[in-house]
Amino acid sequence: xxxxxxxxxxxxxxxxxxxxxxxxxxxxxxxxxxxxxxxxxxxxxxxxxxxxxxxxxxxxxxxxxxxxxxxxxxxxxxxxxxxxxxxxxxxxxxxxxxxxxxxxxxxxxxxxxxxxxxxxxxxxxxxxxxxxxxxxxxxxxxxxxxxxxxxxxxxxxxxxxxxxxxxxxxxxxxxxxxxxxxxxxxxxxxxxxxxxxxxxxxxxxxxxxxxxxxxxxxxxxxxxxxxxxxxxxxxxxxxxxxxxxxxxxxxxxxxxxxxxxxxxxxxxxxxxxxxxxxxxxxxxxxxxxxxxxxxxxxxxxxxxxxxxxxxxxxxxxxxxxxxxxxxxxxxxxxxxxxxxxxxxxxxxxxxxxxxxxxxxxxxxxxxxxxxxxxxxxxxxxxxxxxxxxxxxxxxxxxxxxxxxxxxxxxxxxxxxxxxxxxxxxxxxxxxxxxxxxxxxxxxxxxxxxxxxxxxxxxxxxxxxxxxxxxxxxxxxxxxxxxxxxxxxxxxxxxxxxxxxxxxxxxxxxxxxxxxxxxxxxxxxxxxxxxxxxxxxxxxxxxxx
Amino acid sequence: xxxxxxxxxxxxxxxxxxxxxxxxxxxxxxxxxxxxxxxxxxxxxxxxxxxxxxxxxxxxxxxxxxxxxxxxxxxxxxxxxxxxxxxxxxxxxxxxxxxxxxxxxxxxxxxxxxxxxxxxxxxxxxxxxxxxxxxxxxxxxxxxxxxxxxxxxxxxxxxxxxxxxxxxxxxxxxxxxxxxxxxxxxxxxxxxxxxxxxxxxxxxxxxxxxxxxxxxxxxxxxxxxxxxxxxxxxxxxxxxxxxxxxxxxxxxxxxxxxxxxxxxxxxxxxxxxxxxxxxxxxxxxxxxxxxxxxxxxxxxxxxxxxxxxxxx
Ligand SMILES: [Zn+2]
Numbered sequence: 001x002x003x004x005x006x007x008x009x010x011x012x013x014x015x016x017x018x019x020x021x022x023x024x025x026x027x028x029x030x031x032x033x034x035x036x037x038x039x040x041x042x043x044x045x046x047x048x049x050x051x052x053x054x055x056x057x058x059x060x061x062x063x064x065x066x067x068x069x070x071x072x073x074x075x076x077x078x079x080x081x082x083x084x085x086x087x088x089x090x091x092x093x094x095x096x097x098x099x100x101x102x103x104x105x106x107x108x109x110x111x112x113x114x115x116x117x118x119x120x121x122x123x124x125x126x127x128x129x130x131x132x133x134x135x136x137x138x139x140x141x142x143x144x145x146x147x148x149x150x151x152x153x154x155x156x157x158x159x160x161x162x163x164x165x166x167x168x169x170x171x172x173x174x175x176x177x178x179x180x181x182x183x184x185x186x187x188x189x190x191x192x193x194x195x196x197x198x199x200x201x202x203x204x205x206x207x208x209x210x211x212x213x214x215x216x217x218x219x220x221x222x223x224x225x226x227x228x229x230x231x232x233x234x235x236x237x238x239x240x241x242x243x244x245x246x247x248x249x250x251x252x253x254x255x256x257x258x259x260x261x262x263x264x265x266x267x268x269x270x271x272x273x274x275x276x277x278x279x280x281x282x283x284x285x286x287x288x289x290x291x292x293x294x295x296x297x298x299x300x301x302x303x304x305x306x307x308x309x310x311x312x313x314x315x316x317x318x319x320x321x322x323x324x325x326x327x328x329x330x331x332x333x334x335x336x337x338x339x340x341x342x343x344x345x346x347x348x349x350x351x352x353x354x355x356x357x358x359x360x361x362x363x364x365x366x367x368x369x370x371x372x373x374x375x376x377x378x379x380x381x382x383x384x385x386x387x388x389x390x391x392x393x394x395x396x397x398x399x400x401x402x403x404x405x406x407x408x409x410x411x412x413x414x415x416x417x418x419x420x421x422x423x424x425x426x427x428x429x430x431x432x433x434x435x436x437x438x439x440x441x442x443x444x445x446x447x448x449x450x451x452x453x454x455x456x457x458x459x460x461x462x463x464x465x466x467x468x469x470x471x472x473x474x475x476x477x478x479x480x481x482x483x484x485x486x487x488x489x490x491x492x493x494x495x496x497x498x499x500x501x502x503x504x505x506x507x508x509x510x511x512x513x514x515x516x517x518x519x520x521x522x523x524x525x526x527x528x529x530x531x532x533x534x535x536x537x538x539x540x541x542x543x544x
Numbered sequence: 545x546x547x548x549x550x551x552x553x554x555x556x557x558x559x560x561x562x563x564x565x566x567x568x569x570x571x572x573x574x575x576x577x578x579x580x581x582x583x584x585x586x587x588x589x590x591x592x593x594x595x596x597x598x599x600x601x602x603x604x605x606x607x608x609x610x611x612x613x614x615x616x617x618x619x620x621x622x623x624x625x626x627x628x629x630x631x632x633x634x635x636x637x638x639x640x641x642x643x644x645x646x647x648x649x650x651x652x653x654x655x656x657x658x659x660x661x662x663x664x665x666x667x668x669x670x671x672x673x674x675x676x677x678x679x680x681x682x683x684x685x686x687x688x689x690x691x692x693x694x695x696x697x698x699x700x701x702x703x704x705x706x707x708x709x710x711x712x713x714x715x716x717x718x719x720x721x722x723x724x725x726x727x728x729x730x731x732x733x734x735x736x737x738x739x740x741x742x743x744x745x746x747x748x749x750x751x752x753x754x755x756x757x758x759x760x761x762x763x764x765x766x767x768x769x770x771x772x773x774x775x776x777x778x779x780x781x782x783x784x785x786x787x788x789x790x791x792x793x794x795x796x797x798x799x800x801x802x803x804x805x806x807x808x809x810x811x812x813x814x815x816x817x818x819x820x821x822x823x824x825x826x827x828x829x830x831x832x833x834x835x836x837x838x839x840x841x842x843x844x845x846x847x848x849x850x851x852x853x854x855x856x
Contacts, residue, residue, distance in 0.1 A: 170657045177655045178648075196651030199620055202658075210621045240618065270614065325643040328559055329681045358681065 005029045005048025006538060009039065010059045012517055016487050017503035026059065028509040031537035036395075036503055046075075051152065051541065052363040058517045061502050062183075062232025062510030062534050063453035064490035066401045067347075069237045073221030074212040075123055075447050079110040081151055082124030084409070086450050089224035099132045099189045100139060106153070107143045114400050119205045120144065122151035122486070124447075128413060129349025129466065133280035135160050136510050137517050138375040150205055154448070157306055158193045161201055167188065169200035177244050211411030212237065219252045223260040229452040230512030233491065233500050234264040236379065237347055238297045240270055241279070246286050246293055253291040259509070259534060261290050263494045266299035269327065273338035280344045289508075289537075292496065294331075295345040297380075298335060299326040301355035304383055309352030311384075314366050317420035329358045336362040341370045345495060346377045347401075354383050360392055367396055378493040381445070384426040387436065394437030399493045402428040404442035404485075405449040425472035430460050430485070432475065441490035453486035456525035457518065461486065466496065479519050479526070509538035550580075550662045552653035553637045553738060556646030556689050558676050559666035562699040563662065566667060566731035571595065572611055573735055578609040578633040582626045584641045590845075603629070615641075619652075633640040635739055637663065643685050647692035662740045662794075663811045666693035667731060670704045670712060691715060693710055693723040694812035695737065697748070701727040722813050724791035725839050728764065734763055737836055740794055740809050749808050762839050769832040771851045775801040783808065783815050785850040789841030795833030796820060808833065 004196040006028045015036060025032040027042035034048075035041040038453050042048050044351075046201035076429055080086055080094040087093055097103045103125065111120050111464070127134055140149045148165040152158075164190055166172065174242050179197030181189040192198050205312050213236070223431065226234040239245075241264065253262050266283060269277050277297060284294030302308025307322040315321055327335065339346055340363070348363075350356040356379060363377055378399040385393075395401060406414075407428050415424040426432075432439050442460050444451045460477045463470055477485065491501030499508050512530040519527060533542035557562050567581055572595075598605040598626040602625070611629050615622045615638070630636040638660070641648050652744045653661040666689050669676075675685045689694065696716055700708050709727065717725055726733060773779040779797050785794065793810040797817075809816040834846060 169655070178651050180655070194648075194651065196621060197649060199623060199652055200656045202620065203624060208621065208624075210618045212700070324645075325682065325685065328641070328643040329560055354681075425551045457668070 002519055003030050003036060003224075005037065005042055006496065007042055007048045007050045008059065009052050010054045010537070011052055011316060012139055012505060012518060013059045014061075014483075014519065015504065016061050016484065017504045020504075023503075026503055026511075027510070028538035031509055031539075032435055033503055033505055033507050033509050035505060043085070052327070054513060054542070057532060058074050058510045058514045059503070059535075060230070060416050060514060061487045062500065062512050062536065063230045063486050063496065063505075064441075064496070065226065065231045065234040065443060065446070065453065065486075066378075066441040066453055066490035067237050067403075067495045068234055068446040068451055069238065070218050070222050071209060071212040071225070071227050072372060072446035074218040074288045076221055077217075078121040078123045078152070079107060079125050081106060081122035082154055083117070083126050083129035084450065086124070089221035089228070093211075093230060097130075100135050101132070102233060103130075103135060103151070104139055104143060107140070107149065111143050111147065111149075114147070114408045118147070120147055121207065122152050123150075123207060125151045126154040129132075131331065135529055136189075137162055137166065137188060140190060148205060148466055150201055150207075155303070156454045157195065159198050159201065160190050161192060162190065165205070167202055168204040180268060186477070192370075210240065214245070215248070215393070216252055217349075219249070219258070223258060225446065225451055226260040227534050228531060229454070229513065230258065230534055231451065231513070233261040233263065233494065233496060233509035233535050234451075234535050235265065235494065237265045237349075238267050238299070241266045241280075241283060241293070243282065244442065245288070246283055246291075250286065250326055252286055254288050256292065256537075256539070257535050259470065261500070261508075261536070263291070263292040263295070264319045264497070265295045266293075268296045268339070268346075269296040269337055273331075273335040276335070277338050277342040277344055280339070294495065295347055295494075296339055297347045297349065298332065299323060299349040301350060301352050303351050305413060307418065308381070310354040310358070311352040312354045316418060317453060318417050323352070323354075332358060333362045333365065335367065337366040340366040340372060340375065340377070343372060343526045345375065347380055347493075348377065351383050353384050353386065354433065355388055356382055360389060360396070363396055363398060364392070365420040375494065376495045378441075380443075383428070384423050386426065388431050388433050388434035390429070390438055393433075399439040399441065400433050400494050401428055401441040402433065402445050403445060404428045404430065404456045405444050407471055408459045408462050408466060409449050411463075411471045412467045412469065415469070415471070425475070428470065429472075429475045430481070432479075434481065438480075439489060439492050440485050441493045443490070454518065454529055454531070455527045457482035457486060458523070461526060479523055482492055483518060509535060511535040513542040546623050549658060550627065550633070551662040551740060552612040552650070552659050553662050554640060554646045554653070554664045555637060555667070556640040556649070556664065556684065556692065557643035558669070558686050558689065560672065561667040561669040562697070562728075562731040563639050563644075563667055565699075565739055566665065566697070567637065569733070570735065570738065571606065571608070574608055575735065576609075576737070577635065577739065577741070579635055580626055580633045581610065581612045581635055581637045581639065582615050582622060583612055583639045584615050587591050589740075599765065609756045614706055615639075623652055627656070635743065637655060641674070643682065645685065645688050645692065647688070663691050663694040663734070663738070665695045665697065665738060666690055666720075667697045667699045667714060668712075669728075670698055670700045670709055670710065672711060674715070687719060687805045690719045690723075692847075693720050694814065695733075695785050696720050696723040696725045697731060697733060698725060698727045699729075699731050700729065701731045724789070725840060734836070736765075737791060740792060740811065761840075762805050763836055764842065764844070765834065765836050766847055767832070767834040768831055768848055770849065771797070771831040771833070773797055773799050773831065775799055776806075779808075779817070780815075782851050782853065783810060783811065785853065786810065787846045787850060788813075788844050789837050790847060791836050791837045793833055793835040795831065797831040798842060821855070
């Protein structure tokens, strides 16, 4: 007696298996790939039911997003006010807003739909892209003079508010708090910079980022966000997990109708390294097919666009140096050594090349003390390493998950302000990584930039900044390489390349359902390929 | 939202400088003060096991009424919890991480209406400070930590030669010109140097002073009454004239022109004045102040004269 076998027919199946790159049929049994080939591929297994729903579509391995955050789903409870076009978890397309007036229009129409006691909160706002006068408290007062309004900027480190929100925090002319912007007359502009100054406002508006990563309200829209861009395995890189919280996560993730596999990395920043290692080791066996636990995330420095990344000489180009260590270099050495010795995989955020150097020193020492050939330690973002650093990563077996989307979104800012034209060339230097023998993934860091592996591929292949400048095309990936980076490459950084990332016998039947083969379109059109959803464990979550 | 303003003390300094030792010292000598302490993680804070009454997830209840909570990774959530816990406490103490900038943590207290910054205490390890301050990786962070201090504790002075200690003290005095510099062993300092306690409890504390310990010998205290201020401007002028070196001065000032009362808090030159709704019983008619400073830094007569010069 065989379990049921379904044979999906497609216009083309791109397998990412180099020994059988293309097929027209894939047979699925028990949620796994049974056979790949033509209509008769499963005949020897007793055949199966041919399913033609994808007959006009192209199937690819489900994409793997190696660096995103659960909040990418729940953030949509707020009004999107960004410059770039985005798709909400419910499929609504929100056009990008090119000037302040358009932002105010969108806020005003959202305001009309609110109950009298609700606050109006926006997100994704980015004044550096906008023309015209900067959004101010006075502008927002025209949307409502009485209802508190807060518009969070895309970096989450700044917010622009109206007078009613200023009053909640008791901010006024007499306020002298770092980060509360003032105009030349000493009146608050409405711009509030930094977590400390934002705290009284966010607290009174009930914005709780930690709560926004918990429960169905976060997990369901996150999965929808992933599904709509073809992602079947998505990561949450920085979670203050407990054993109880992991059990709650798993209760949702394990449901057969939950359409994405999750990889959740424990934050290393809540306890001493030994306790973190104990917790990570205790979490690992609580993994399931749908929820991967046991890895740890470490944040070493800040970000280049906030001037808080740790840069080597010659430092910042035309902006002040606000570099921070999120973990003292000395502590990092201790944490990396402890976690490596216990066999815990580390996802390490480094933006600046000095942070990368310090992380590599720590990893080099830890691996010399306790060699672990299968460690899978990965540097995340790793924005502007030089070739020698990549070669060192190659030698140590450290993977790179590079922030390809950054080239497009922030490339101009880095060329002209933060890094200057020379080091901006090194942003997401994917080709140097590959040439140095480094395993490569590319990512969105959603919600910082929109989740979308096809968009990340477009960025890595074309390297076009928002202004249309081609930033160091010598670092461009080919479409095939980019495809690898969002499938098997990303799966490797999660230690899951044996289960996902390609369409081969024995692997999870996870597919992305597309209208076109990315290898067959103009590379400039990669981001415009329509995604019809996914198949997970052989079950279709594709749009009808 | 809370209705009470909670005073906040930020404890900063590089790894190993003695932040945890100071926090434990404050907890052990709380003397009836109920402190809420926000620490980076419990693993680093060997709180006396005998003090721990109960543990509930991220918080530890201590038998002397104090509470410890973990800062964890999310600062906003941690502050929210701490403010809630601190509503029934006398002060919130925040132990910053070794690479945090205490001034940025203090910004939370400056911004949040339910909090008020009391002072920033920074510790420097007498053995290793110079080496770390010159380190290309963390030197800049250390220098910013020191520059933010109201009270700078040069700790572990028992472990270095006097000449080295004095040289370091000179460097630190330049790096933190406003701070009160105190040499300590095991971060032992009198609690009224660290805490202003708010005006309401100011005098309760001086009547129940910690029994003179070994470290008490290093400090001078002063209390005075009978000062009269013609108006608000006169009070401001008087406080601006305070001699350098007064670490902390607090009390109640009476203004003659409108018969109003003001609470006064001065920490390392930072002056805080707030109207006071009901004149305290202790201060019947005239203003009353207490002050503390490292021994020999200030002449009592000079302090008294500064407050009297404008007397009408
Ligand atoms: Zn991230």
